Amino acid sequence: MVIPSTWPTGTYLATVSATGREALLRLGVQKVFRRGEPLVRESDASDHLILLVQGLVKATVTLENGRVALLNVKVGGDLVGEMAFLSGKPRSATVTACVDTRARVITSAQFTDFLTRYPAAHFDLDKMILRTLEWGEQRRMDFNGYPASVRLARVLAYLTDAYGQQGPDGIALKLNLTQGEIGSLVGVEEDTARREFRTLRDRGVITMGYRATTIVDRDVLRQIAEL
Template sequence: MTEPEGTEEWPARSLLGRLSSPARRELLDLGTEVRFDTDAVLLRQGMNDRHVLLLLSGLTKVVAVVENGETSLLAVRAGGDTVGEMAAIDGCAPRSATVTACGPLTARVVHDGALRALLMRRPEVSMALTMVVADRLRWANRRRLDFRGYPAKVRLARVLGELAASYGTPRGDEVVIDIRLTQPELATLIGAAETTVHKVLRELRKEELLETRYRATVIRDLTRLRRLADLADA
């Protein structure tokens, strides 16, 4: 198949962005293309299905429910990324999270056997997927370290700064993160109480660092936000 129109430049750290053109075309030839509407559930926690979804466009949220019933936002995934690859690779445990569409999106449904066969014959794809998983582990480790090393305001700024770098769309002097992140989701993502997140967001808006809109967060001054977040210059 030809690559989807308008996606010749996938995010550099996504799976598709790491691959050479021949390997990327071979991966894109797998499976069947499907479309999802806003808020559609792509994968559901606890299910035993084994396929993987290769995201071609759009954004998703990855959430999990723990034993006490609390819901946690674990990650965001965008075009070029995969979701569900762990179940497809190990084939022995139920889905560990639910994946929901943040807006209309397109993906390819790839069966686990087809993915494993490609990984065996294409070491480049196998290595790229390993690097993607390593990046996700680093993200999780940074969040754990942030819990101990930074106050809530800095933790939130760090998460928003990283989301802006990975998924933000520059519009003039602003960067728009086209993901509806609720205050409870932000609270679980940074390990803070919802009331604390409410207070921090109010402070960031007052300082004109960000603005919250319907289904989007707008970073009004990314340089100052990254400085607050103690992040290296982009």
């Protein structure tokens, strides 16, 4: 397995110490999750963790009305399954590979031993969980305080800062997520999400491709997002 030399800012592997990172990347067993394959399923009783080495996954939850809501996305360097590991409760979400994703599957006992040997990594884990909770809280605040156009622009701005790749035509978001899935991050129906995406396109802020969006004018996007 080819290990990346750098990790996205804010991911678990970017925050742990160099020695802790090396030890963590040796834990568990290597596994490749193919696009569309679930890493963990909502309500499962398992408590292992999955360290993403390269790829992209999405966390979704089934609502009472049967619809599926997208909660978050994670990339290489992130950890999956930490809440079930800490709480001992069933999985709170289904995590699915958006692209072929390389990972290490780590047992609860192995990760507990790792935290014992590298106690500072426990604080890094807490920080990662706090960022996830802050993301959810921000989305709830946006939902109550802003119209759909602003909420969508805010999520696109966040995803651009976190996962965007600079290219000749702008900042590409190759997340392999549909417009409806991104819309579910801000609590809008698919038709509304499509309409807001078209509005941004018509204003020259973005261009759209299959499961990909390119941010052409980041400054205007942030203005729309009221950031």
